[in-house]
Amino acid sequence: MSRDIRRLSVRKRNGEELSEDELRWIVEAYTAGEIDDAPMAAWLMAVCCAGMTDAETWVLTDAMARSGELLDLSGLSRPTVDKHSTGGVGDKVTLVAAPIAAACGACVAKMSGRGLGHTGGTIDKLEAIPGLQTAIEPQRFMRQAEEIGLVVAAQSDRLAPADGKIYALRDATGTVDSRPLIASSIMSKKIAAGAAAIILDVTVGSGAFMEHQDEARALAELMVGIGERAGRRTVALLTDMNEPLGRAVGNAIEVEEAVAVLGGGGPADTREVATAVAAWMLVMSGVERSIAGARETVDAAIDGGGALESLRSMVEAQGGDVGALDRPLLGHRPTARGEFEVRRSGVITRLDARKVGYAALASGAGRRRKGDSVDPAAGLRLLRKEGDEVASGDVIAEVGASSDRHLDDAVRELREAVTIGDEQPPSRQLVLGVVGAEEIG
């Protein structure tokens, strides 16, 4: 094996498969600071250009997972299940699906991330709940998981530290967009986080990382293969992200929508995707045998109030103000408020998820750079969505923003996001396909 990163970069770009020892050495040496950023960046670009075999991708993922602690959830009495989304706009699926799954007997002990750019992150949304803590020590994490079956903590630096370091370098060097690098980044964290089953929500469309369904499917297949190889029951749902999910985009406002869905209301699209994910969480964790049965159990958990109660228990256990869940915007008040009116009559033919994400970012709800703070009160409420008829002057969105300037910027971005035409746009499926778990009906 070679221990010269330059030589390994040359071999990779010439299309050679690197050995297991070589790949493990790269991950270990880079994490330990023995390989500098510049040669590592060149190697990552060589991977972007020449790709990796599935065998290489597996080794890379496993090495990254083993670069730090491996959480052991096997001592918990309930079957464990994790869930991950490749990111979207208005994506509050975790906030709905995880409490449902916990209410139905699974244990969801998971780490989540923060938002970046046009996509939101579950941790930012949870932190909009006054008092709620997301930095949770391992012992407390395990105790909460055992006691209420639901804990959502901020991604720990101790899990897959190689991924943290490599991801930061990819972000800085234009080497993000590579299927094996994306798959290894996501799956190394999921494997290290210890759940026995993994549900992947692979979003597709303008607001997602993958614009095309074939790319998303290929990524899903790669990740499911890695999960299975790691001994985790893994399935991926391909879901549409051309239009924002639901009507709320922001932090407090998305929690508000999640609470509504858990209470049996809320937008139909949010409920459809979140309950599909929840049903798969129940099946893959072994709580339910079939998707049909799981769907009934999920509906019953919503109707019976157990799902919402599960979220309340988690909020309480993590120090949050449970009463805030009943208040509009969790009790937050945006500094500036405004409305977005359309300037012509017709039908909304396009409500571009990415551009709505930029509008939410402009309002103050998101972060442009890692480390920026987010405004929990900022965000958008979409009163109309694709297919809705509008008349010139109709308000189709309410905007809460961090300042008047943020408000103006958000409204300007929203204008880019909306297209009004004369004919109904074709309707879209929300769940586009399922990858993995072929034996389950």
Place this chain on the structure above:
Amino acid sequence: MSRDIRRLSVRKRNGEELSEDELRWIVEAYTAGEIDDAPMAAWLMAVCCAGMTDAETWVLTDAMARSGELLDLSGLSRPTVDKHSTGGVGDKVTLVAAPIAAACGACVAKMSGRGLGHTGGTIDKLEAIPGLQTAIEPQRFMRQAEEIGLVVAAQSDRLAPADGKIYALRDATGTVDSRPLIASSIMSKKIAAGAAAIILDVTVGSGAFMEHQDEARALAELMVGIGERAGRRTVALLTDMNEPLGRAVGNAIEVEEAVAVLGGGGPADTREVATAVAAWMLVMSGVERSIAGARETVDAAIDGGGALESLRSMVEAQGGDVGALDRPLLGHRPTARGEFEVRRSGVITRLDARKVGYAALASGAGRRRKGDSVDPAAGLRLLRKEGDEVASGDVIAEVGASSDRHLDDAVRELREAVTIGDEQPPSRQLVLGVVGAEEIG
């Protein structure tokens, strides 16, 4: 245009052509420290993978040339000509061809480099002449060029500083091997160095950067195109570098061989390549009209002593001990001396240039890393070469080394370099072709 290096890396790896403004910005911003090493390394790897159009390569080269001073040699009374080799083993062509060209009426005012790895550098060789200075201030450089028509100085940091910084990064990141990056590196320095004509010696074979003639020809065509576009009369000779050139490999020992060739003796192969290069220097600078005429002039300069006298004048002008040119090894004495004997009888079928270069490096004559010092006295004298018959026990090389350990290492490397068989190897042409200057016979 984009001023986000990450975005430019992504576009490059997707096979897009970058704009002139974008490429100039990359060179300027990296040289100014506004682009970090890691994203620049990723961009360089994207270029290695996806290539560049000729138009892009020209802009890159021109931007690198303009990153520092542009020498103006137009005030000199003689026609100026520069010469560059892509590197070899035993390559003392500059030491022979430049004095010949100067003796025949051209002005050779050039910058040269130091050796690295298995290849030597003209500056290291010249510095083996006691007292000789290669760090020459611009004013003195111009005066010497005007007065004796010959000056060889160490590459100035003020010329094409972008190339210096980019080359160091390429060396550290496995992004050396890219035709547009090689061409722009070489030609940016040649353009900045100001000569009106440029002769490129593009070596081919095991001891060269390019192993195959088609690669070397493609590089030569690219560089000739760049030179012509910069308004310089440019030609490239493709020369064989499978076997070391001549019989001397080292520093003082190569100067000794150059002096022998300038005096009308020395190995035939060194004379053949060096006089071919010198003849092209005369033609491209306009001193001669035809290669045939130039060859006669070159031979006369050797036979009449003018060529050697030109070298002596340069050595004197640069503070060197002219008398040393008449002493074996310029008066140096290697710390350790040894001989290399063959262990079987037959014919030398292979004397691998790269491996002989490694032997010279091991002897102390070369540097493994930039900044290492070289031993002027160390090196090899090849008593037999490919095609020569040998009997077991024959000494085929003498080795001078920096220590007994260096000597052992050099002899061990030499054993790898030599293959003895039973049949004569096919004979090789030394000058394999000429690229450019098609109008000249």
